Amino acid sequence: MAWTQLVPDLLGVFFFAVSGSLLAQRRSFDIVGSLLLGTCVGLGGGILRDVILDVGVPRAFDSPVYLVPPVVAAVVVYFFAHVVQRFHDVLLTFDAAGMALFSVTGTLVALDAGMNHAAASILGVVTAVGGGVIRDVVANDVPQIFRARGLYAIPALIGAGLTALTSWLDWFGLVAAWAVAVLVFALRMVSLRYRWEAPPAAR
Amino acid sequence: MAWTQLVPDLLGVFFFAVSGSLLAQRRSFDIVGSLLLGTCVGLGGGILRDVILDVGVPRAFDSPVYLVPPVVAAVVVYFFAHVVQRFHDVLLTFDAAGMALFSVTGTLVALDAGMNHAAASILGVVTAVGGGVIRDVVANDVPQIFRARGLYAIPALIGAGLTALTSWLDWFGLVAAWAVAVLVFALRMVSLRYRWEAPPAAR
Amino acid sequence: MAWTQLVPDLLGVFFFAVSGSLLAQRRSFDIVGSLLLGTCVGLGGGILRDVILDVGVPRAFDSPVYLVPPVVAAVVVYFFAHVVQRFHDVLLTFDAAGMALFSVTGTLVALDAGMNHAAASILGVVTAVGGGVIRDVVANDVPQIFRARGLYAIPALIGAGLTALTSWLDWFGLVAAWAVAVLVFALRMVSLRYRWEAPPAAR
Numbered sequence: 379m380a381w382t383q384l385v386p387d388l389l390g391v392f393f394f395a396v397s398g399s400l401l402a403q404r405r406s407f408d409i410v411g412s413l414l415l416g417t418c419v420g421l422g423g424g425i426l427r428d429v430i431l432d433v434g435v436p437r438a439f440d441s442p443v444y445l446v447p448p449v450v451a452a453v454v455v456y457f458f459a460h461v462v463q464r465f466h467d468v469l470l471t472f473d474a475a476g477m478a479l480f481s482v483t484g485t486l487v488a489l490d491a492g493m494n495h496a497a498a499s500i501l502g503v504v505t506a507v508g509g510g511v512i513r514d515v516v517a518n519d520v521p522q523i524f525r526a527r528g529l530y531a532i533p534a535l536i537g538a539g540l541t542a543l544t545s546w547l548d549w550f551g552l553v554a555a556w557a558v559a560v561l562v563f564a565l566r567m568v569s570l571r572y573r574w575e576a577p578p579a580a581r
Numbered sequence: 582m583a584w585t586q587l588v589p590d591l592l593g594v595f596f597f598a599v600s601g602s603l604l605a606q607r608r609s610f611d612i613v614g615s616l617l618l619g620t621c622v623g624l625g626g627g628i629l630r631d632v633i634l635d636v637g638v639p640r641a642f643d644s645p646v647y648l649v650p651p652v653v654a655a656v657v658v659y660f661f662a663h664v665v666q667r668f669h670d671v672l673l674t675f676d677a678a679g680m681a682l683f684s685v686t687g688t689l690v691a692l693d694a695g696m697n698h699a700a701a702s703i704l705g706v707v708t709a710v711g712g713g714v715i716r717d718v719v720a721n722d723v724p725q726i727f728r729a730r731g732l733y734a735i736p737a738l739i740g741a742g743l744t745a746l747t748s749w750l751d752w753f754g755l756v757a758a759w760a761v762a763v764l765v766f767a768l769r770m771v772s773l774r775y776r777w778e779a780p781p782a783a784r
Numbered sequence: 785m786a787w788t789q790l791v792p793d794l795l796g797v798f799f800f801a802v803s804g805s806l807l808a809q810r811r812s813f814d815i816v817g818s819l820l821l822g823t824c825v826g827l828g829g830g831i832l833r834d835v836i837l838d839v840g841v842p843r844a845f846d847s848p849v850y851l852v853p854p855v856v857a858a859v860v861v862y863f864f865a866h867v868v869q870r871f872h873d874v875l876l877t878f879d880a881a882g883m884a885l886f887s888v889t890g891t892l893v894a895l896d897a898g899m900n901h902a903a904a905s906i907l908g909v910v911t912a913v914g915g916g917v918i919r920d921v922v923a924n925d926v927p928q929i930f931r932a933r934g935l936y937a938i939p940a941l942i943g944a945g946l947t948a949l950t951s952w953l954d955w956f957g958l959v960a961a962w963a964v965a966v967l968v969f970a971l972r973m974v975s976l977r978y979r980w981e982a983p984p985a986a987r
Binding site for chain 1: 602605606608610611612613614615617628635638639642645648655660663718719720
Binding site: 412439 | 835838903907925
């Protein structure tokens, strides 16, 4: 995989892994639980995507470099959790950053595997939200994606959709990738700050 | 896939998606959460089956038509949830209908993929109950299949077993398919109504 | 598969299935729920491994013999649960035995499928802990692996690591396999007895 794609993917793994390790700390799991939950969250979405794409062994198992970010995340949380916990919503911020990057890289991986643009967008969303759903299900919470504060799936859908669209128009490149990721992240954070809400499930 | 198999499969997706969107409404999720949970429930069992069968990209991702029933279900629940909630057990009824159809179509897909009749029955059960288990796990409930009211897994097993059996005897056809599905649905509903119960897990 | 590998694998399925059926009994599930939960726990880790390895239909579906241990486990728990519940930690003991055996056989299967030794160890851990995580998630508990009593993931990691290491050094054989499994089981049980604990997730 090109460096331009590997770097945001590994960054996404790191951000999600931090969110997992922070949740582990909040739930008083031990350091091994922190490493494991961070690994599940960081790699879960991509493994789900690769298993669905049926393209052989998921890259997280093929390329040992994917195991580095969760280890770094567990160490960072071990030493700095007491610092970052002072700020509100640190977990949600890291989660948003991971989600934003994965909505782009997940869609790209699916396009590279030959999926059509619609299916690739959906797999991008699966990659972007899958890790977080695994984190919350395993920690016995209702997944964040279903809890009301701010928009979650809509930014992920926009990120995956824009990636597929710019790629289809042949406008996709490094600038577009980062622009989309920053937009998705900003949308999530702004919607969280101003408590934007989608309509309820029933009138 | 033949129309005779596609129609009940899509109907099954729709019924399960309604059960997911109704649960989303009951839990006060927003409309996006309703769509996502309905999609998970409607497509989850089939994706699980296709991933286990290892037959390439699951058909839910290959054929965009599978995304239509969850959208319709979310819209229907949005407008009519307040109507249907007046009746008892609407969620359970839709769940039973989805389960009945999937116990037949799930087994057929596995047979088509070349599995032996025993393994195909088990995959039929996985398809039939998988979506509901995903729904309840994601919504942080103990899956319905383990909760005591009425029989759940036994009708699914009977449906998958009869499908495999009639197919083995070469009696399988459109009439048999619908007869089995109706039988499974009826068995589930009757067992719910009269609170039939399997023996406990221990003497 | 060779008998020397099949026997410990089936024993692992049996031990895990007993832990699932015991949990089902504790939660007042019925006999079908006991069989299903035992099956999920016994076969879940291996199915997860085979799906990730992308080596065709998981062996649990290919070889019907894998369905025997969960049936035996459900029957045993049905008749003897009231006996074994007198002893403390019966569920944890069976869980530990399953985990110990799977940390060895899971790693072997991954090595046989051509994975490198690092990835094979990680898949060994996935096999060893996956079934238990599925059991606890489905029964709506925080997985044991994250709960503080005794060490869990560390013994699994040691078992998988030693299996990969001895295999790499060409020292692996029947004696090594059982020695590693017994060591992992002993480590888990001793850590449980003396309440060894890993450091917390944050300083």
